[in-house]
Amino acid sequence: MIEIKRVSKSFGALQVLREVDLSVARSEVVCLIGPSGSGKSTLLRCVNFLEAYDSGEIRIEGRLIGYRDEPGGRRPMPARDLREMRREIGMVFQHFNLWPHMTALGNVAEPLKRVRGLPASEADERALAMLKRVGLADKAAAYPGKLSGGQQQRVAIARALAMQPRLMLFDEPTSALDPELVGEVLEVMRDLAAEGMTMLIVTHEMGFAAHVADRIAFIDSGRIVEQGPPKKVFHESAEPRVRQFLQTYHDRNSF
Amino acid sequence: MRFDIILHSLGYLLRAAAVTVALSLAGIALGFVIGALVCAARRSGDRFLRRLGGFYVSFFRGVPLLVQLLFIYYFLAEYGLDVPAVVAAIGGLGLASGAYQAEILRGALNATPAGQAEAATALGFAPFDIWRRILLPQALRIAAPPLINEFILLLKASSLVSVVGIAELTRVSMNIASMTYRPFEAYLAGGMIYLAINLCLAAFGAFAERRLAAGGST
């Protein structure tokens, strides 16, 4: 579904991604973990081209995103094509990014009206169904400012889901939440995974990754250092950076 | 466009520009003294003083500057005080600016973290020293950019002083306009000199802001 081949990216003099290879198959759940500044969010944002990668290829279902390969060389993809591809990719942000001047229902229905071109009544119906799915039908008329962080994030997930995307990207979806609100969001994500959604998740929630992910990829300094099923990465890794990272995690979390 | 005519009068214009700057400097200085007093009044424990300060700010920010200037002019005439127009002008600018500076200073003092005064008290500093060594320097640092901005505004506002006949930049532009029958070029020249002064001030303001933000020495 997602093919990332030898992708590199620099911000000025700072190289953030170094020839990264990663693939995500249909219905697979892959979690990206690693220390801060390792490049995991940047990699995720390259997949829907919110960040432009400098070299390499990212293909969604075989189609190159962000660029067009032409006989004369590589050219930026036309805006319309990029928008078309983005419609099929759902993204959930760390800070939710709900639009403050619209209700929860309004937020979820807006892309359906504007991008899918649905008539208002149908869009609202579908939006309500989505909110029901994440357990927030009763908050449809609430503005984001009145919702807790966990509720906002669930609305954000509903907003992405309403577009019926082929795959979903999650950028540290629970990092901005109070600890007691994390669970409700993870539950929604777990259900999504069980239903067969293809998901690429950047997260610090090791427990979630261990139980829900099909594969874990550990990134450090812009390179994927270790990849594989959770058991392998968490318990059988020979890589020193991985063990060091997990050790710090264990120390801080087993009190 | 006959700019050569204006070139003739450049000397007058530049001299008038100096008058404008001098007036504004005097006005801002007077305004600072008044502003500091009004600010102190507004922060005092006495309710009457607080109200008086509030009234001052409300009045001198609410009444248009032109009305204030003419008011002072006629006020002095009414009571027989023969004061040169310049004094009336500086007084008017100072009184008006005082209201705005009072608010700037008040904002700056509010923005100074209270914890620092507390730490000083806990260490045994005398109140006067706390003011002198800790609160005032920081408040002034915060107030500097808006005060420079206030000076720019005052400089522009000084053009209204032309109505009481003082030979500042706007008045002289008017004179040149009527003497040469080329008002467009005359006012354009005057305007450009104002602009030049203000751009320099703005650049200075940006420089000062950078220096102060970088955590200056003390």
Add this chain to the structure above:
Amino acid sequence: MSFAVLLHYLPSLIAGFGVTVLCWSAGSILGLAIGFAVALLNRLPAPPLRWLLRAYVEILRGTPFLVQLFLLYAGGPYIGLRLSATAAGILGLGLYSSAYFAEIFRAGFAAVPQGQIEAAMSVGMTPGDILWRVTLPIALASTVPAIVNMLVILSKETVVLSIITVPELMYQMQTMAAETFTAFDAIFAMAIFYWLLVEAVSRVGRRLEIKLTAFMAREASA
């Protein structure tokens, strides 16, 4: 000043106030329209245009309003612009305020959190839709206090129009004062009148601000 005298001049004073309100509202609308256009155009990726817009704003904000008025009214005919005093006054107010409004709108646009734009991009919204449905509503809501403040400032600037003989309130007041030798009383009354007016308008403005900020305070966290 006797009450009879005041009554005699009341019609002209009321007419003057009418002209004040006319100039203020027409000037404000003109200023808001031009300022908004400037702020929108400033978002285009065209350096020469943006430089021109920057110059426009700097010139109008860096020169005294009175000089701008003189330029338009007295200097205008020499470049083919023959305006009546009132027209020059309205145009002057409009141009002068447009520079300030342009800066206010620019700050409003800049204050829209990038994340909300990214969310719109990630679902594939067109740039036009993003501007219209996301950027503008959020930007405009944040500009309300500054706009109200500027409108109050503009109402005070209308008195400057009297200098180029626009028959607004100050001008009528000065005419009356000259004809009745009551300069001090007249000017005193003007001061009190404007003070009360500005104070009242400021309070109404603040109330409106609070209402709108409460609405916009329902913002997503972070």
